[in-house]
Amino acid sequence: MASLIMGIISVILSILLGLVMLGSGVTKLARTAQAVGMMQDVGVQRSLVPVLGGLQVAAAAGLFVGLFIPVLGVVTAACCALYFAGAITVHLRARRGAIQAAIVLFALSVATLTVLSLNM
Template sequence: MHIAAVILSLVLAVAMLGSGVMKLVGAAQMRANMATVNVTPGQMRVLGVLEVLATIGLVVGLWVPALGIAAAIGAVIYFAGAIVAHLRAHDKGLQGAAVLLAVSVATLVVLLLAL
């Protein structure tokens, strides 16, 4: 079970780091995606910071399990919120958020089972 926890934590961490950095640097495609769901540039930067912090939590959580679990819970909440934002904006482009929510849930479950 521990190997699955490590792999899922790292996969989620890499995905969140990539997304977070794109938000922090204000990549054009990310700005366009965020505008679609009514997220301002300032809010986008905050979301980017949250994703980078979750990345750190997931990686450090490989040695401090409680931190990894907390980061995974945060990721589940974050991506559930992303799906809600897409639905409220009537945006059909929520597949990425849905996949990352599924990975977040799987990571959380495996981390809890690995205790």
Template structure:
């Protein structure tokens, strides 16, 4: 189970790094998409920084499992909120569902790994 948890953590970390950097640099496509749900350009770097911090937590969590679990919990909550924001704004773009599923699977694998040690 440990290898699956590490692989899921690395995949999620890479996805969060890419998404976070796009928010921090305020990529036009991201600004437009996030604007549709009421996120201002000034809020984007904060959201991106949260994703980058989760990336650091997931990678450091390879050696400190509690940190990876905390990062996966944070991302699960983050993307639950993102999906709620998209639904409330009647925005059909729901890319956050994929990230939510990946974060939840990673969290489940990390918790299973922690309980089998």
């Protein structure tokens, strides 16, 4: 019964994190004014915005495929945690921007990584 619950939690967290990464990545790839503005507020070069968006879309794909290939999900969740650790660092260095979202998404990434790792 416990493994069934862990499996359900793994799927929910993977899909949730995957949807967040996909949504954020698409806005960066589309170079929406809001996405570009937020990135420039913390000192990210405009040319890096689509690169970061591409990484996020790739992470979403990794999380979704990771539902069927567990090791891919674990590696991708670890990469998401690193991505958001970097985002937190950029926010702290810039001393501006809304850091709360990066902290919450870092926590979601770590939670997803933990549950996926335990469920392998």
